[in-house]
Amino acid sequence: MNNNSGFIEKLRSSGLRPTKQRLEICKLLFDRKKTFHFTIGDLSKILKKETNKKISLATIYNTVHSFKKKGYLKEISVDREKSYFDTNTSNHHHFLDISTNELIDLKEEDVDNIKIKKSLPGKKIKSIEVLVKIENNN
Amino acid sequence: MNNNSGFIEKLRSSGLRPTKQRLEICKLLFDRKKTFHFTIGDLSKILKKETNKKISLATIYNTVHSFKKKGYLKEISVDREKSYFDTNTSNHHHFLDISTNELIDLKEEDVDNIKIKKSLPGKKIKSIEVLVKIENNN
DNA sequence: CACTACTTTAGAATCATTATAAATTGCATG
DNA sequence: CATGCAATTTATAATGATTCTAAAGTAGTG
Known part of the structure; x- marks a missing residue:
């Protein structure tokens, strides 16, 4: 089970600063037993609901893309208008x-x-x- | 080898009126020996070059979508930003x-x-x- | 021909995503 | 623990692809 300091390590080790926003997103994405599939829209909604802090949409895009680039997420494109990310x-x-x-x-x-x-x-x-x-x- | 009246038949038989624009696009897409892969952007450019008549972008979208619906084209989505059609x-x-x-x-x-x-x-x-x-x- | 429904069209509207530039933050250094 | 600097976040604007709109044009039927 990943905890906060685990995420801090994970981020640091790949050259990403462990900011509040990234940690929040880590917790939401990676602190689960099961695989999680989501679109950026989904993630944005969930973050709005589950978190009291507001994370800007641009940050959500940036974070998901850097997580993908670092290999923490996989992208699955199912059609022109829907692309999922997979933990x-x-x-x-x-x-x-x-x-x-x-x-x-x-x-x-x-x-x-x-x-x-x-x-x-x-x-x-x-x-x-x-x-x-x-x-x-x- | 498909000729114009072949295309007219093909369109009629699937309930699409054989308009100038659709026939032009048919010729470009289906009058070939080999499979053709294209994006709407590609198709638009080619039509502009190869044809003297101008076909509006909306018509290109409409036509490709109705051809897809009728089963004349297959769509292959390779990632968020690129979707190909396949003859x-x-x-x-x-x-x-x-x-x-x-x-x-x-x-x-x-x-x-x-x-x-x-x-x-x-x-x-x-x-x-x-x-x-x-x-x-x- | 004449009618009607289908089609095309230019341009406006929409939507997701990316760019921008200023404000904020993390962190290494002294 | 204060300082400085680069990384990050943010609100907002910009972009670009696709869809919508409503007016004009066209095909097919009787």
Whole structure:
């Protein structure tokens, strides 16, 4: 379980100053047992509700982007108008529930190892991302 | 090889009036041997260059969206700020070249059949999309 | 032709995101 | 613990892509 001084360490070690705002966001994002999927809009609303201090929207954008750059968040783009951030940065894939717009983690072992049989000269594979769209069954 | 009257038929049969603008866009998009990947911005630029008639931006948006709805185009969202349309609407996956921002088709047989070992009650799988990010090999 | 519904259009409106520049804060140093 | 400086935050403005609007144009039907 991460505590405040854990977050301070985490931030410092990646060259980010542990400011009030970043710590607040850390607590909200990383102090959980389960993976958390959110859009910037979501995060902004939650911060407004759960916190008495006001964090400016620009700071929320900045923080999420620097957390992403430092590898603390992963971005999953599901369509033109919706991009989620994922606190689970391990190698894994996703269900997207079309009926509810909810993103759900697939563990690495939930998806058979994927073999790509084509390669391009001078290029190497950086990542493989699978998005499985699901919908109601009726 | 599709000709103009082929496009007229195609449009009519899906309840779209074959207007000058739509035919122009059809010719540009579908009168090719190879799959074509484009953003709306790309398409707009190409139309401006290749055509003497001016097609308004709103019409380009409308047309691409109705072609997508009719199943003539597939949309591939690669990140928050970039969404491609693909004239290849068959079941297939993609390479995204991070170095050039180019999208490249993978044929269905280029990717081993993907087995999802998890299922959610009341939900069924609608589609499986694989995006393989590649980069220069140096 | 004439009518009607569909389509196109230019420009305005909207929305999310990014840029700006001033105020504030963290922290190393003395 | 005061000082200085760079990093950070902030409110607000700017941007840019997409959508909306409502007026003008066009296709297809009878």
